[in-house]
Amino acid sequence: MNDLTPTREQRTAALEGMGCKRKRVEDIRFTQGKGNYVDDVKLPGMLHGDFVRSPHPHARVKKIDDSEALKVPGVLAVITAETLKTVNLAWMPTLAGDVQMVLADGKVLFQNQEVAFVVATDRYAADDGINAVIVEYEPLAPLVDPFKAMDANAPVLREDLVGKMSGAHGPRKHDNHIFEWTVGDKELTDAAFNKAEVKIKEMISYHRTHPSPLETCQCVCSFDKIKGELTIYGTFQAPHVIRTVVALIAKLPEHKIHVIAPDIGGGFGNKVGAYPGYICAAVASIVTGKPVKWVEDRIENLTATSFARDYHMTTEIAATKEGKVTGLRVHVLADHGAFDACADPSKWPAGFFNIVTGSYDFPTAHLAVDGVYTNKAPGGVAYRCSFRVTEAAYCIERAMDILAQKLNMDPAELRLKNFIKPEQFPYHSALGWEYDSGDYHTAMRKMMETTGYAALRKEQAEKRAAFARGETREIMGLGVSFFTEIVGAGPSKNCDILGIAMFDSCEIRMHPTGAGIARMGTKSQGQGHETTWAQIIATEIGIPADNIMVEEGNTDTAPYGLGTYGSRSTPVAGAAIAMAARKIKAKAQMIAAYKLEVHEDDLEFDIDGFRVKGLPERFMSMKDICWAAYNSVPPGMEPGLEAVSYYDPPNMTYPFGAYLCVMDIDVDTGVYKVRRFYALDDCGTRINPMIIEGQVHGGLTEAFAIAMGQEIRYDDVGNVVTGSFMDFFMPTAVETPHWETDFTVTPSPHHPIGAKGVGESPNVGGVPAFSNAVNDAFSFLGSTHIQMPHDFWRNWKAAKDLGAVA
Amino acid sequence: MIPGSFSYHRPASVADAVKLLADLGEDARPLAGGHSLVPMMKLRLATPAHLIDLHGIAALKGIRRDGQNLVIGAMTTQHELLASDDVAKAMPILHEAALLIADPQVRYRGTIGGNVANGDPGNDMPALMMTLGASYRLESAGGARDVAAADFYQGAYFTALEPGEILTSVSVPVPAAGHGSAYEKLKRKVGDYATAAAAVVLTMSGGKVATCSIGLTNVHETPLLATDAANAVIGTSLDAATLKRAAAAAEAIMAPAADARGPVEYRKHVGGIMVTRALQRAAAVAK
Numbered sequence A: 001m002n003d004l005t006p007t008r009e010q011r012t013a014a015l016e017g018m019g020c021k022r023k024r025v026e027d028i029r030f031t032q033g034k035g036n037y038v039d040d041v042k043l044p045g046m047l048h049g050d051f052v053r054s055p056h057p058h059a060r061v062k063k064i065d066d067s068e069a070l071k072v073p074g075v076l077a078v079i080t081a082e083t084l085k086t087v088n089l090a091w092m093p094t095l096a097g098d099v100q101m102v103l104a105d106g107k108v109l110f111q112n113q114e115v116a117f118v119v120a121t122d123r124y125a126a127d128d129g130i131n132a133v134i135v136e137y138e139p140l141a142p143l144v145d146p147f148k149a150m151d152a153n154a155p156v157l158r159e160d161l162v163g164k165m166s167g168a169h170g171p172r173k174h175d176n177h178i179f180e181w182t183v184g185d186k187e188l189t190d191a192a193f194n195k196a197e198v199k200i201k202e203m204i205s206y207h208r209t210h211p212s213p214l215e216t217c218q219c220v221c222s223f224d225k226i227k228g229e230l231t232i233y234g235t236f237q238a239p240h241v242i243r244t245v246v247a248l249i250a251k252l253p254e255h256k257i258h259v260i261a262p263d264i265g266g267g268f269g270n271k272v273g274a275y276p277g278y279i280c281a282a283v284a285s286i287v288t289g290k291p292v293k294w295v296e297d298r299i300e301n302l303t304a305t306s307f308a309r310d311y312h313m314t315t316e317i318a319a320t321k322e323g324k325v326t327g328l329r330v331h332v333l334a335d336h337g338a339f340d341a342c343a344d345p346s347k348w349p350a351g352f353f354n355i356v357t358g359s360y361d362f363p364t365a366h367l368a369v370d371g372v373y374t375n376k377a378p379g380g381v382a383y384r385c386s387f388r389v390t391e392a393a394y395c396i397e398r399a400m401d402i403l404a405q406k407l408n409m410d411p412a413e414l415r416l417k418n419f420i421k422p423e424q425f426p427y428h429s430a431l432g433w434e435y436d437s438g439d440y441h442t443a444m445r446k447m448m449e450t451t452g453y454a455a456l457r458k459e460q461a462e463k464r465a466a467f468a469r470g471e472t473r474e475i476m477g478l479g480v481s482f483f484t485e486i487v488g489a490g491p492s493k494n495c496d497i498l499g500i501a502m503f504d505s506c507e508i509r510m511h512p513t514g515a516g517i518a519r520m521g522t523k524s525q526g527q528g529h530e531t532t533w534a535q536i537i538a539t540e541i542g543i544p545a546d547n548i549m550v551e552e553g554n555t556d557t558a559p560y561g562l563g564t565y566g567s568r569s570t571p572v573a574g575a576a577i578a579m580a581a582r583k584i585k586a587k588a589q590m591i592a593a594y595k596l597e598v599h600e601d602d603l604e605f606d607i608d609g610f611r612v613k614g615l616p617e618r619f620m621s622m623k624d625i626c627w628a629a630y631n632s633v634p635p636g637m638e639p640g641l642e643a644v645s646y647y648d649p650p651n652m653t654y655p656f657g658a659y660l661c662v663m664d665i666d667v668d669t670g671v672y673k674v675r676r677f678y679a680l681d682d683c684g685t686r687i688n689p690m691i692i693e694g695q696v697h698g699g700l701t702e703a704f705a706i707a708m709g710q711e712i713r714y715d716d717v718g719n720v721v722t723g724s725f726m727d728f729f730m731p732t733a734v735e736t737p738h739w740e741t742d743f744t745v746t747p748s749p750h751h752p753i754g755a756k757g758v759g760e761s762p763n764v765g766g767v768p769a770f771s772n773a774v775n776d777a778f779s780f781l782g783s784t785h786i787q788m789p790h791d792f793w794r795n796w797k798a799a800k801d802l803g804a805v806a
Numbered sequence B: 001m002i003p004g005s006f007s008y009h010r011p012a013s014v015a016d017a018v019k020l021l022a023d024l025g026e027d028a029r030p031l032a033g034g035h036s037l038v039p040m041m042k043l044r045l046a047t048p049a050h051l052i053d054l055h056g057i058a059a060l061k062g063i064r065r066d067g068q069n070l071v072i073g074a075m076t077t078q079h080e081l082l083a084s085d086d087v088a089k090a091m092p093i094l095h096e097a098a099l100l101i102a103d104p105q106v107r108y109r110g111t112i113g114g115n116v117a118n119g120d121p122g123n124d125m126p127a128l129m130m131t132l133g134a135s136y137r138l139e140s141a142g143g144a145r146d147v148a149a150a151d152f153y154q155g156a157y158f159t160a161l162e163p164g165e166i167l168t169s170v171s172v173p174v175p176a177a178g179h180g181s182a183y184e185k186l187k188r189k190v191g192d193y194a195t196a197a198a199a200v201v202l203t204m205s206g207g208k209v210a211t212c213s214i215g216l217t218n219v220h221e222t223p224l225l226a227t228d229a230a231n232a233v234i235g236t237s238l239d240a241a242t243l244k245r246a247a248a249a250a251e252a253i254m255a256p257a258a259d260a261r262g263p264v265e266y267r268k269h270v271g272g273i274m275v276t277r278a279l280q281r282a283a284a285v286a287k
C-alpha cells in the first residue's frame, strides 16, 4: 500500500452504487433534445392515421358516409367497425375482463369516442379526410351521474351485455352495473358499529382526473407481408404485455411481433392499456402494407384515453370516546365510463382499494365496491399510484380528520393513537393484507418536530380569533396526511394480468473488459432506470455503474416482464436485478477462487472484488474476473459471465410517509397560498437520494394539481368541458409550491436489497395533505367535508355556504 | 388539431397588405403573432383561405412619442412593450398588464395590434386601452381613419374593423404626471385568461380622487368602461363605503359567462374585488 492506493471510501465512491446521488445518465440526451420518442420514428413510406370522433355522448350511429373523404387528395382508406369485423377486431378485450369497441359499432357511448380511422399520406390530409366523413347520428339520452346509473328508468348503455347478468367479476344487479366487490367481515363490522360510542359518516368523492403525460399516446405499426411480422413502436409502459395482447387478439404468432418502446415522455398509468389507436394503426398497416403512425393530440388524450379516479366513497368509522378506532365501513360507487378498461391485475376489479384501513389498527372492516357504466370515456387507471391506492389513502386520511374533528382531538394525535405499532409487523390487516414493515410513530413525530407542528397549531388558533374579530379575511389550514401504500404487484399467488403472473426480470451480460449490459422487463418513462438499475448492479458486483448499460423496451432483447406502473419496478424488477447480479457474483467467486488458488469459502467480497480472508494483498478485482471468465474458467465450468433472474416477489412492499401542508386561503376570492409543504417518505433502502427527491417533487406537483383544480369534468348532458391545458389544471413552476423533503429508513424485510419503491408515494400522500389543509382551514366555520378539487371558486363557494362571505 | 390548408402571403408594405386584403376578400385574414389565430385554426374554428403575414412590414413596428401620445406600431410585441423605458416611465400600467399576459413565449410573438384587434373579451389590452383613452388607426385601400378604443368593441370577436382594413397603430395619451394606476387580474395560473380583471388610472388632489377611469376585462362579451363606478369615487378619499359603492356599480354592468373559472356570481363578485383592489393600489402610488 502507498499514498496512491485508493481508500475503501474512494473505491466505494468510484462505483457510484446504491446510496449515491448519481447524476441521471439519460439526462445527457434528454437535456439536449436528443431523446428518441415514438413521434421521432419515421419509416419509409409511412402513412398517418387519425380518428373521426363522436360529438355525442350517447347516440345510435345510423350511417357513415366516407365517399367525400375518399376524394380528399392523400386519403387512402377509411376504416370503420364494419372493416374491423372482417378481421374480427371491431371489439377488443380490456385488462379488466370487459370488452371495448375499437370503433363505434352501432352506437357511441361517450363524447369523442373513436368512430372511424382515416388513413392518409400525411397528417394534414388525414385531418381533411376526417372533416369530410359524414356520420349520421340519432342522439340518445345520456347517463352522466353515476348515482343514477342503476335507476330503474336509466338508459341502458351496453346493449351487448343486455341479459348477461354475470360479468367478469360475478353477478350484475342492473344493465349498467359492472360488478360488486366485497371484502372483510360484515357481521363483525356491523356489530362494531352497533356498539360504537362515536361514529362518523361522510360521502367522500375523489373526482375524475387524468394522468396527462406531456407526450400523448402514440404508435407506429409496420407489417411486413413477406415475413408476416408486425413491428410496433409505441408509448408502452408494459411492452411485453402489449405483445401478448396483440398475439391473442390479432391471432399472430407471438414471435413475429416485435414491440419497441423507445424513450417515453411520462406515463403515469396512461400508457399501460391498449387503445383503439394501436389496433387501427396495426390493421391499417396490414391492409395497406405500409407503416402507419397514430399520434394523439392533447384533446384526444384528455378526453378519450384512460382517465383516473372517479370514486365516490361513503365512509364510516366507529370509535371509542377516547378516539380508538373500532371499525371501518366503506361503500364505493365507481364510475368506469362506457367500458371497464381499468388497468388492474385481472382478479382485482377495484385494485388494491382494500388497503383503505391505511396506517391504522382497525380490528374489523368491511368494504363494498359497485362499478357502473356511464356515458364517459373508459379508463380508471392508476395515475401515479398502485391500483386504486390513492383513492384509498384519500378516503381514510380524510375520514380520520373528520373523526378527529368530531372528537375535538388534534388529527395528528388521533393518528398516533391508532397507528399500527412497530412490534405488530408483519401486520395482518382486517381487509386481508400483510404489511411488511413500518415505524409510523417515529416518522410522524419527526414530521411534527421538524415542522414545528405545535407552534403552527397555535398560530392557527390566533388567526382564527383574528378572523372572528374581523381583522383578517385569511384563514389558515394544516393538512396532515399519513399514508401507507401497497406497491410492487406482485406475488403470483394474488396478481396476474390476463393469466400472466406479475413477476419481473433481469438479464445481465458482463463483457471481457469489465463492462456489461443489463436488460429488464420494466420500462422507464422518466423514472431514471438507466441510472438506478446500474447502481444496484454496481454495489452488488463491484463494477462501476458507469460501466453498466441498461436497456429496456425492446421485447426481442429484453426478458419478459410486466412493465412499469404501480411503483412495481424497484420492488419487483429491482429484486430481479439484485438476484441476477448475485448469480454473476457467485460464478465470479468460483473463478476468483480458481485463479487465486484457494477454496471459495476462503474468499470474501470486498467492494469491487474478492479477497482471500486474512490475506488482504491476495485480491482479484471484478474487472479481472470478467476477463478470466472468457479465457480461464475452472475446468468443467462454462465460459462467460451472464445471468438471468425472474423474480416472483413473496409479498408486496408497503412504503409510508408523513406529510404536512400549511395553507392560507383568502375567503373573498378563494385564492390559496401553499405556505409550506413538508414530505417525509420512508421507502426502505434508498438507491439514489437525488432521484428519490426528484420523484417526490414530481409526485407532489401532481398531487397539488389534482387536489387544487385538476379534473375531467362533464356537463349535465355529457359534454366533456376540460379538454385542454387552459381548463385542465397543469401547474407551471410559478404555481408549484416549494417542497421540503425528509426521510426515515425502514427496509423491507423480504426484498433482497430492502427497497420498497417511492415513485408514487407523493401523489398518494400528497392529495390528502392538500385536501385536509383546505378542510382544516374551513372546519372552524362548521364544515366537516368539502369535495375536491379545491380551486378558487369552489373555495369561495365554501366560504359563502358557511356564511363567511356575504 | 391540424389546420386546414391556406395560402400564405408576406407583403412588405401596408399598401401591399391592404391591397391583398381588398383583392382576396373575406377569406383573407391578417396574421400577426399568431397566438390567438393559429390555435383557432388548429381547432378549425377559423379556416382562412389566405393568411397575410404582417411581419414583413417594418413600418408597423416600434414605439414613438408624438406630442402627448405614445404611438405604438401594431406589430410591436408584448415583449417589446415590456422592454420599453418609455412605456415603463410614461404608463406603468401598460408594462404591468403586459407582464400578466400568458408567458414569455407567448409575449415574444404576440403583438399589441393582434391583442386589441382580436376582439376576444379575454384579452387584457382592450379594457386597458379604453381606460387610457387610446385610439386605433385603421387603414384600408380607401384611406385611414382613427377609432377610439371605447367605440371599437361591438361583441365577442366583433369589432369596428371593416373588411379590407388593417390596424396599423395604437395611440395612447400619456396620463398626467403623478397619476396612479393599477391592473388587478385574477387568474388560475400562468397562461390563463382573467377570471376577472380591472384597470384603474386616477389622479389625486388633496387626498381625494380628482379624476378616475376604470376598465374591466373578461366579465362581458366586450371589454367595459365602468363609468358609474369611476364617477362614484371622484371627490372621495376611497373610504370603505365608497369602495363598496364603486364595486357594486362595476358589478352592475358585468355579464360574464359561467366557465371553468367559476359561475357567473363568482366572476362578478371577484370582478368587484379587483376594482376595489385596483382603486386602493392606484391611490397608494398616486402623488
Ligand SMILES: Cc1cc2nc3c(=O)[nH]c(=O)nc-3n(C[C@H](O)[C@H](O)[C@H](O)COP(=O)(O)OP(=O)(O)OC[C@H]3O[C@@H](n4cnc5c(N)ncnc54)[C@H](O)[C@@H]3O)c2cc1C
Pocket: B029, B030, B031, B032, B033, B034, B035, B036, B037, B038, B039, B054, B074, B075, B100, B101, B102, B103, B106, B109, B110, B111, B112, B113, B114, B115, B117, B118, B122, B123, B124, B125, B161, B165, B166, B167, B168, B191, B192, B193, B194
Ligand atoms: C397560452 C396563451 C395564453 C394567453 N393568455 C393571454 C392573456 O392572459 N391575456 C391576453 O390578452 N392574451 C393572451 N393570449 C393571447 C395573446 O396575447 C395573443 O398574442 C393575442 O391575443 C393576439 O396577438 P397576436 O399578435 O398573436 O395576433 P394573431 O393571433 O396573429 O391575430 C389575432 C387576430 O387579430 C387579427 N389581427 C392581428 N393583427 C391585426 C392587425 N394589425 N390588423 C387587423 N387585424 C389583425 C388576426 O387576423 C386575428 O383575427 C394568450 C395566448 C396563448 C397562446
